Amino acid sequence: MAVKIAQTGVKRQAGYLYYLDKQGDVSRVVMARGGGRHARTRPEKVARAGVKREDGFLYFIDKAGDVCRTKMARRGGGRRRSKKTATRRAPRRRSTARKTTRRAKKTTRRAARRTTRRR
Numbered sequence: 001m002a003v004k005i006a007q008t009g010v011k012r013q014a015g016y017l018y019y020l021d022k023q024g025d026v027s028r029v030v031m032a033r034g035g036g037r038h039a040r041t042r043p044e045k046v047a048r049a050g051v052k053r054e055d056g057f058l059y060f061i062d063k064a065g066d067v068c069r070t071k072m073a074r075r076g077g078g079r080r081r082s083k084k085t086a087t088r089r090a091p092r093r094r095s096t097a098r099k100t101t102r103r104a105k106k107t108t109r110r111a112a113r114r115t116t117r118r119r
Contacts, residue, residue, distance in 0.1 A: 001070065002060075002062065002068040002069065002070040003068060003069055003070070004062075004066050004067070004068050005049075005051050005059070005066075005067045005068060005069050006049040006050075006051055006066065006067040007066045008026050008046075008047040008049055008061075008065055008066055008067060009047075009064065009065045009066065010026055010046050010047050010061065010065030010066075011065060012065065013028075015030060015031055015033070016028040016029065016030060016031060017029050017030075017031050018046070018061045018065075019060075019061065020049070020051060020053075020059045020060070020061065020067060021043065021045070023050075024049055024050050024051035024052060024053065025045050025046075025047065025048050025049050025050065025051075026045070026046045026047040026048075026049055026061060026065075026067065027043045027044065027045050027046060028043065028044060028046050029041060029042075029043040029044075049067050051067055054069075056071060056072055057069045057070065057071060057072060058070050058071075058072050
C-alpha cells in the first residue's frame with residue numbers, strides 16, 4: 001500500500017509525463033507519442049517537494065498530484081529459506097552405479113527396437 005510523502009497538489013495536463021526527479025522535486029516532460037522523431041524537450045520543475053529517497057522503495061505521483069512511495073516487489077522473495085531450515089535438511093544420497101546400469105539398458109533396448117523396425 002502506498003504512503004503519501006509530500007502533498008504538492010499538482011494538476012496534470014494531457015501529453016505530459018510527471019515524475020520525481022533526482023533532487024526530489026516533481027518534474028514533467030512532453031511524452032513521445034506515435035512514430036517518427038520528436039524534438040527533445042527539457043524537463044521543467046512543477047513543484048518543489050524536497051523528498052529524500054530510500055533504497056527499496058518506488059516513488060510516484062498519484063492521481064491527486066501528491067508524492068507517494070511503496071515497497072518494491074522483488075523476484076523470488078518467497079522462496080528463500082532461513083539458515084535453520086537449510087541446516088536441518090540431510091544431504092541427498094546418490095548412487096551412481098544404478099543410474100549407469102539403467103542408462104545402459106535403455107540404450108540397448110532402443111537399439112534393439114530400431115533394428116527390428118527397419119526389417
